[in-house]
Amino acid sequence: MASNEDGVFDRWEVINRKIKIDLGSYQKIPSSAISTAQMANYLAQFQTIKNSCDRIVAAVEDVSDLWPTVKELFEQHQPLKRAVLTNKTRNPVLVENLPVEFILTTDARLRSRFPHEQYLYWFREPYATIVLVTCEDLDEFKNILKPRLKLIVQNDEKEWFIVFVSKAHPSNDQATKNAKKVYAKLEVDFSSKKRERCCKLDIHGPDANFWEDLELKITECIRNTLERRVQFYEDEIRKLTEQRFMPIWNFCNFFILKESLAFIFEIAHLHEDALREYDELELCYLETGSFPTPVSLSSISVALTIHVNMPGKQREFGGFDSEDDQAALLKPGSKPLTQMVHDDSFREFDFRQYLFACQSRLLFKLNRPFEVSSRGYSFVISFAKALTFHESVLPFCLREVWVLTACLALLDATASHHHDGVVAPDIEKEFYRLQGDLYSLSRLKFMRLGYLIGYGTDIEKSPLNSACLSMLPWPKPAVWPSLPPDASSEVLEKEKTLLQATSRTKHFGIQRKPLPLEPSVLLRVANRRRASLSTGNISEIFDGRPGFTEGSGLEASPRTPSSLKVQAAPMSRTNSSPGNFESPLDRPMRLAEIFVAAEHALRLTISDHDLLKTLSSVQDFEHKYLNLTKGAAENYHRSWWKRHGVVLDGEIAAVCFKHGKYDLAANSYEKVCALYAGERWQDLLAEVLPNLAECQKILNDQAGYMSSCVRLLSLDKSLFSSKERQAFQSEVVNIAHSEMKNPVPLDVSSLITFSGNTGPPLQLSDGDPGNLSVTVWSGFPDDITLDSLSLTLVATNNTDEGGQALKSSAATVLKPGRNTITFDLPPQKPGSYVLGVVTGQIGRLRFRSHSFSKGGPGETDDFMSYEKPTRPILKVAKPRALVDLSAAVSSALLINEAQWIGVIVRPINYSLKGAILHIDTGPGLKIEDSYGIEMESYMETDCDAGATKAEVSVEDSHVSPKRDSEVLNLCEGKIVFSEWASNVSSILWVPVRALSEKLARGSSSVTPLKQDILEGMRTVALKLEFGVHHNQIFERTIAAHFTDPFDVTTRVANKCNDGTLVLQVMLHSLVKANLIVLDAWLDLQDGFVHGKSDGRPTSTFFPLVVSPGSRAAVVFSISIEKTMPSGKDLQLPESILNIKYEIHGDRAAGAHNPVDAADHSVADAERRDLVFKSAIVLQRPVLDPCLTVGFLPLPSDGLRVGKLITMQWRVERLKELKGSESVEKQHDEVLYEVNANSENWMIAGRKRGYVSLSEEQGSRVVISILCVPLVAGYVRPPQLGLPNVEEANVSSNPPGPHLVCVLPPLLSSSYCVPVK
Amino acid sequence: MFGKHKTRSNLVRDFVMANTACFMIVARNDIPIYEAEVGSAAKREDAAQLHQFILHAALDVVQDLAWTTSAMFLKSVDRFNDLVVSILLNPLYLPGSRITSTHFDTKIIKGTIMVTPDFGSKNSIPVFLSVFQL
Secondary structure, eight states: OHHHHHHHHHHHHHHHHHHHHHHSOOOOOOGGGSOHHHHHHHHHHHHHHHHHOOSEEEEEEETTSOHHHHHHHHHHTOSEEEEEEEOTTSOEEEEEEEOEEEEETTSHHHHSOOHHHHHHTGGGSOSEEEEEEOOSOHHHIIIIIHHHHHHHHTOTTSOEEEEEEEOOOTTOHHHHHHHHHHHHHHHHHHOOSSOOOEEEEESSSOOHHHHHHHHHHHHHHHHHHHHHHHHHHHHHHHHHHHTTTSTTOOHHHHHHHHHHHHHHHHHTTOHHHHHHHHHHHHHHHHHHSOOSSOEEOTTTOOEEOOOOSOTTOOOOOOOOSTTTTSOOTTOTTSSOHHHHEETTEEOHHHHHHHHHHHHHHHHHHTTOHHHHHHHHHHHHHHHHHHHHHTTTTSOTTHHHHHHHHHHHHHHHHHHHHOOTTSSOHHHHHHHHHHHHHHHHHHHHHHHHHHHHTTOGGGSOOOHHHHHHHTTSOOOOOSSOOOOOTTOHHHHHHHHHHHHHOOOOOOGGGOOOOOOOOOSSOHHHHHHHHHHHTTSOOHHHHHHHSOGGGSOGGGOSOTTSTHHHHHTHHHHHHHHTSTTOOOHHHHSOOOHHHHHHHHHHHHHHHOOOHHHHHHTTSHHHHHHHHHHHHHHHHHHHHHSSOHHHHHHHHHHHHHHHHHTTOHHHHHHHHHHHHHHHHHHTOHHHHHHHHHHHHHHHHHTTOHHHHHHHHHHHHHSOGGGSOHHHHHHHHHHHHHHHHSOOSSOEEEEOTTTEEEEEOSSSOEEEOTTOOEEEEEEEEEOOSSOEEESEEEEEEEESSOOSSOOEEEEOSSOEEEOSEEEEEEEEEOOOOSEEEEEEEEEEEETTEEEEEOOBOOSSGGGTTOTTOOSOOOSOSEEEOOOOOOEEEEESOOSOEETTSEEEEEEEEEESSSOOTTOEEEEEEOTTEEEOTTSOEEEEEOOOOOSTTHHHHHHHHHHHHHHSHHHHEEEEOOBTTEEEOOGGGSSSOEEEEEEEEEOOOOOEEOEESSSOOOOOGGGGEEEEEEEEEESTTSOEEEEEEEEEEEEOSEEEEEEEEEEOTTSEEEEEEEEEEOSSSEEEEEEEEEEOOTTEEEOSSSSSOOGGGOSEEEOTTOEEEEEEEEEEOSSOOOGGGOSOSSEEEEEEEEEEOOTTTSOOSOTTTTOTTSOSTTOOOEEEEEEEOOOOOOOOOSEEEEEOOOOTTOEETTOOEEEEEEEEEOSOOOSOHHHHTTTTEEEEEEEOOTTTEEEESOSEEEEEOOSSTTOEEEEEEEEEEOSOEEEOOOEEEOTTSOGGGEEEESSSOOOEEEEOOOOOOTTOOOOO | OOOTTOOHHHHHHHHHHSSOEEEEEEOGGGOEEEEEEEOSSOOOTTHHHHHHHHHHHHHHHHHHHHTTOOOSEEEEEEEETTEEEEEEEOTTOOOOSOOOOHHHHHHHHHTOOOOOOOOSOOSSOOEEEEEEEO
16 A cells, blocks of 8 residues: 555656746645555545536736726636647647636635645636736836836646736827827737737727737636646556556546546536546556456457456445445436545446546536437446446345436436437437436336336236346345245235235136246346355356246246155255254245345335335336336337337237226237238237237127137147137137127138149130139138139239139038139130139128138148239130031022032031020921931032042941931021030031022023022021020021022024924023923923924933932924914913922932932822923924015116215005004004215204105005115115104114225316316 | 357356246247247246246337347346346347247257357348346
């Protein structure tokens, strides 16, 4: 210790020597001035002086008694507005509003100090000396004032300047002039080029510049003084620091120097520098202390483990004073330094708090409450560690109480200094996070205290609380507090409450071991500590390890008496140690006793009445607990740490629940559940979800409750026992079937999933219904009956339209796991469809599931596959031709005969199973009902090879007639297709007969046949209904062409002299079949008779085969009947050609043997022959002229171009006219007309006109007309026609057209001159 | 606590020597995809749940830190009493299903697993969280 003192003295001597040099008025400090005994005094004095001085001092040397006059002015201009000072690193720092106190040098405060005192507390010494002078007389200045000033300012350590005060009134010129002169002289004498040391204040004049000048000068002085003092302190500190590991080291000295320096900075408002000094001081303190534990420094943030060379020297820790339990980490003045000092250093407990308080004070001044929080939190943590180390000697639970109060103090102080929006958002968030942390920490400690005095039953055994408390070791006092003698009633009371507290049974009968709140069984720990006293034993060593791993086998409820027995073995061992074998200690304490003992001990520890009150009753405890929890939650919510906030919301919910505020509890629980569910931490969700469900049940929130049950069911199966899961399900079912007002919608996506069957999607044609099979996975533990189940399909191409819901027919029972459900599928629009949503109903519960499972049990828990199904389940093809109906034959069939008309039915990749064909014949066509419709398979063939292929098919039909050919009966105009025809092309042979009343007409050159193609056209309307439900309809009208077998053309081949006519009848086959003419005869019309034969051609020609498309001819010999019967009884107006024939054709090619003719039931003999009849018109020659027109001969000299001639015709009546109507009108007149080619002839005269001609036979008239031929050559002459008389009645001579010769015109010689 | 330049293998050793530990892999959207309770100590029944709880809460810290530091391995982001939460970010993460390989389990327990952080982007945040007792 002595050496220490010497060390101190040495230092101070050095300092003092400096002072001597500096001040020149050195007075040696007696060595007794600083002794160990006086260290405390020093500290006290130091602290007092420090506390009494809060600003920079400027001394005023009032030479001319001016101060009373100007004091007010000076003080008005405080504080210094802008002072540029230099910080520790010699950088200029702008300080605003720096207060300066002016003190006269004659003031007691400055005068009374001893020089060494001045020096020790240099920070309070003046930083500037202002010399106030005035003088109006130059002589006076020279002789009196100047020497005096020189004396004052000779101390060059002082920073001084002179303020010359001019009292001269501006109106007084002389005085002003004098003052100016004196001031000029003053400047010359005292200012130098380097430094202006004078300024002038005109009391009566304008002073605008003066105050600025003054401020600058004061600032300059302060800056210089500050620099010098800082330099000095730094040097000293450096020297001391170098010795800090030497035995002479005295921390108190170092502290005083360091803190003085810090204080110098502080009063100069250089807070940053001051803070740095404190940080360094703290570092040095920790460095030179002897800490067995690694300490993480908040400010320096470097971990240090220090075992410096100070063996055996340990600082006293402290913490035994009253009120030490209340953290003083923000109250620097809570305890005088003298109380902290111990030997040459300070007690850690107090001193570290003191340092932190100083730091935080500066941080608040720097407006950095955030940093106070962050440093504070670290400080609390590290300080708590130090407390842990000394726990055995400290009062019971002092550590817990201190941490609690420290956190609360920090929270209070920082919250009041923090203002939203001042700092960057990031920092603000971090600030709130720290506040949350502080709240959490205080909450934790508060819970621990509460638990120790028996409020454990009121602490929710949530994961948060369990994680907090069960991993936090019990306090380890040297001796566990024992029961005070008079506490038996309290114990009784405690025991009663413990017995009353029944642990809440969980809803759904969930059997789960409650999470522990104890790191190890309190009963055991308390008893052991109590019994073992300070004699270390093995169990204590073990106990030194964190309790978290202590066996779970000791988890039996601490409240049951049986647990005491469990503890018996270690207890007895402990008790066997010598010296502790006292009977009162022997009996292990019961839990209630432990609680009561702890409570008593805590009352001794805790000095804060408010805190004591919060622990005095369960209600108070809960109130405070809730406040702390809310504080933590709110702050975390304001920070980024939402999870922490939400988890704490859950704790609030638990309290709300306990107090019956179920709606609040449910709200909070929902948040927690949403958090865990969102991130799929199922284990955690399983813990809290039952609580939410219980709230919802109590609140009668059926929808929410059911939703919670479903969520519980959809959690990992291992999280709940099957019995519990069954309970969830039965709750769902019960509520669903209970009397709910409204149906409750519920999303069960997590529980019921669905997928399409594997394999290709179902393919349907447009308009077809179908059956869709879907796999539905049920997550229910038992079978569940669904009242209905629907499935929505969503078209992939059209998202706007909501899918169509498919309903499952009846109530469905879903087994746990995989179920296959088949849905009826009505016709869908074309497109591809994916599964949309499954909906269904259980009682009043309408559930829906969006969740698509990929299928397969292995993948059911694969929650990564959340995507919507993209694989189409159904494809509906666009409308296309599904079937084709066409006529098998394009060539003509026989008209008026029963013919097979072929219809080819060609399915196009579509089944015609059970198809129905409606056959509707058009006009002029009828179905021969008596015959069945033949249907046979049809091979796709080339058109040309149709016939041969048809034969093949016929042959096939012999092989398996049942398979691909059969006879169907037409029933009400429709037939039903057979099974075999579903997928193959088939041909239908329908017996029809085209009806035509019209008789075929032959044609000749005289009466050409006008072919009418439409005449033989008939139509058959077909309508095919097919598809599963006959929903597909195909309609087609096919045309069939019917015709007679022959086209007949006649001509008279020859006209014999005997009047016999050879009539050639040409037969042109119109069908694609061989026609065999068996016989032919003519029924002649009147006026004609058969020639030699009987009207038949020579029979040896028959049978005559007419190939398709070829011609044949038959010749008849007829003659004209001489004696015409009178017109009235004409039997036949025209002749009829009869042809008996057979037809050999294939129905697959065209016309064929009529159905009825081919009927095998009819005997050959009775077979009806086919007879073709055709009308032929024969015309008798015309020989009945009434008039004759004769062309009179032309003149003999012939015709010549340009020569006028007269053409003459003689018209003579041969017989009297009768019968002809046209003539009747003008019996005596005949209309004539001359026709001539106008290119050849020019006609003069009437070309057309009437001439009178007597009705009498033989009357004549000559019609003349003048003509001029225009061209030479043989030309037809003009002709005379009689338009009103039929040609047959006119006989012309010459009878046919004739030509006349026209000569070229004669040469004209009139203008010719003969050549000699 | 670890020294400043502790290699990964050391980490694994500490990890295994600790008497209780929980190792989790957390995928995108903070979904846990793997968890393993490892450690030599007798398992406490509720340890898994508490570990999970702690790790879940530590995701708050991960979110804070992951974007502010370039380091992929965050040794001690959170402390819960004596439990330390370490985090390894792995940008090589391939979004996929759960890790169910028993081989992986053995590797974890034997402590030979080499998790190689790649110092690329942190586009996807796969997080290996582990909590273990000192």
